[in-house]
Amino acid sequence: MSANEEVTAASNGGQEKASPETRAGARPKTSGYSTPGEGRSTAISVVTMLSIFLLWWLASHLGWMPPLFLPTPETVLQRLWESARGDLTDAPLATHFGWSMFRVFTAFFLACLTAIPVGIAMGVSRIARGIFDPPIEFYRPLPPLAYLPLIIIWFGIDELSKVLLIYLACFAPLAMSARAGVRSVSQEQIHAAYSMGASKWQVIRHVVIPAAMPEILTAMRISIGFGWTTLVAAEMVAATHGLGQMVLNASNFLRTDIVIMGIVVIGTIAYLFDLLMRYVERVVVPWKGRV
Secondary structure: OHHHHHHHHHHHHHHHHHHHHHOOOOOOOOOOOOOOOOOOOOHHHHHHHHHHHHHHHHHHHHOOOOOOOOHHHHHHHHHHHHHOOOOOOEEEOOHHHHHHHHHHHHHHHHHHHHHHHHHHHHHHOOOHHHHHHHHHHHHOOOOOOOHHHHHOOOOHHOHHHHHHHHHHHHHHHHHHHHHHHHHHHHHHHHHHHHOOOHHHHHHHHHHHHHHHHHHHHHHHHHHHHHHHHHHHOOOOOOOOOOOOHHHHHHHHHOHHHHHHHHHHHHHHHHHHHHHHOOOOOOOOOOOOOOO
């Protein structure tokens, strides 16, 4: 057999071995390579939370910290049960919970309705960017407590001032992230849409907004966190009910067990909403991280 025939036979043999996978459409194996951060982390999260709870139990029961600073988990659960029945404070836990949910989510949804369009407009229009960028960048670094007195002077001590304070805390991260999402859209996608005859508004609707959705959904998760952190400051304004008001009143009387109970309730609600937003993100933008 000549050298050319040997090369041809080897080539045919390689093709015959690879042809079943090629016909099946199988991808070549890439063992040893994976996307950074790939895989489920539920088990690790469960172990982490159990470890924190165990450390808390040990520190409180073994006297590492006095009960005034760190009550036992059983004490906090007892206070939670008493609050749920209405035996602990002037109102049941459900009443405080309802008022806080109303304030936070009213402000959050209003921020979504206004900040996302503003951010998109800032990304696609230099005029909108020139109008909205200076005031947003001016007040964004300010802590809510800095402009709380001004809000009270202008809008009084009713629910409007509380909702407005949380709204302002949610607005800036939503608007800036929506703008960043628009600016991150690939120019090739925009030019391809124009080349196929799309108008400017069709490009914004069918190209820009879908491409910016991952950033917008992430900003929604971040902004609701800002809303919950601002809740305590908002309920300082002559509030009679609310989780933040309950925590503030308990801190005045050194009731650490009630303070921790309120922190656990607020953190649990925020975490559950974050899980909901993660699910929405997987449904709405399933391509995130895959392109």
